[in-house]
Amino acid sequence: MDKLPQGFLKNPVNFLAFGLGSGCAPKAPGTFGTAMAVLLYLPLQYLPLWLYLGFIVVTFILGVWLCDEASKSLGVHDHGGIVWDEFVGYWITMIAAPTGWGWIVIGFVLFRIFDIWKPWPIKTADKVINGGFGIMVDDVLAGVYALICLQLLNAFL
Template identity: 65%
Template sequence: MSNKPTQRELVSTVIRSPVHLLAFGFGSGLAPFAPGTFGTLAAVLLYLPMQYLSLPLYCLMVAAVCVAGVWICGRSSEMLGVHDHGGIVWDEFAGYFITMIAAPAGWQWIVLGFVLFRIFDIIKPWPIKWADKQVHGGLGIMLDDILAGFISLALLQVIASLGIL
């Protein structure tokens, strides 16, 4: 697809390709507005059963999501002919999963992790903005969300340790 595809063409492309289906967050990235937010909401749904994994197994799964994401996002982007298409949200999955590493139990932490990650992913303070502008390909698509995830993780842990929530 060299020209920008219509929404109908994009849906058809995504549901026919396993690479696009993953990159587009099982279809969540097809949302007509705020696909990153919808992608993160889909990540929350996947996180719900993942939260019960042991910390080492959870971290191993998050690492696998990140490593696989470099290829998935890069390949989907190449196939679409668009660098970092807004509908590619696998990177949001990775960033949210990183945010939630060792998060305390409870819905309020799930919501706070969502809010923190979305804020840092949208605002992109340094070094997130630098990574977004300077690093290209699949790694570039993933890196800004990975950094947003680690910053959100750190802030979530500070809030937890201070007993604020």
Template identity: 55%
Template sequence: MNTPIERKTLTAAQRRVLLATPAGWIACGLGSGLAPVAQGTFGSLAAILPWLLLRELPLPFYLLAIVLGFALGVWACERAGRALGVDDHRALVWDEFVGQWIALLPALLAPWWAVLAGFALFRLFDVWKPWPIRVFDRRLHGGLGVMVDDVAAGFCAAILLWFLLRAL
């Protein structure tokens, strides 16, 4: 299913295939992954909208939402990837949703600027992919592979954000 060269944008036929199923809608971040450029950034920005609701939950329910979102993402990204014929297309951004929610854990009880910092740190780790994120990105495939590297990027961003908030 891996392709050496992958299109950055979806063709009209690929969009139709992706949007024909609930898994496709979920995997493309309810449409945010259909942006013509910077799909991951648009997915991460879109993830902040449901986060505004999730942050009101008690912490155990917030964490449960992350776990359920991860499981849903593995399923949806696996199905959508198969439908597109690739392991991980840029339009599949549900992983950004879950990774962003993890990155924003320290921002739950922090000033508003912590959300901006969490967003920026998550994007940094997601794009840069330092070790061990890069290892997950290269070795895992399918729905699990789509999700795990962004979860790792979210944890790295959350840890750095937590230290930043403690230092200030």
């Protein structure tokens, strides 16, 4: 990963956009960001569904702004270290997920597969939508794909 400007993470916006620092991993920052999202999910999983969904809406809206600001401050669209989008994408994957570590891990793997693979329309959205919304939307779509797969696995296992 490119070297960040001196004091970059001291700015709370950048610190959040970089996933509390998890996006600074030298290799696979998206995977490290998703791992941090798992840790943050552990207490979130106990929220009532309506509150959990509200949390996702708020973190998505916040993420559009955070990712846009961090991207502008670096002068790079969707810098690999910006992983707030992975947080929200993983949390979408885990909407109404069954409880237990097995499901948490399956959700992690499914989300990473769709986030890396980027099947249609994820890849198209990633290429044509700019700004903070563009940074967020491909991970939201990956999260929706992973959510559908997770729920199908739950229904048929």
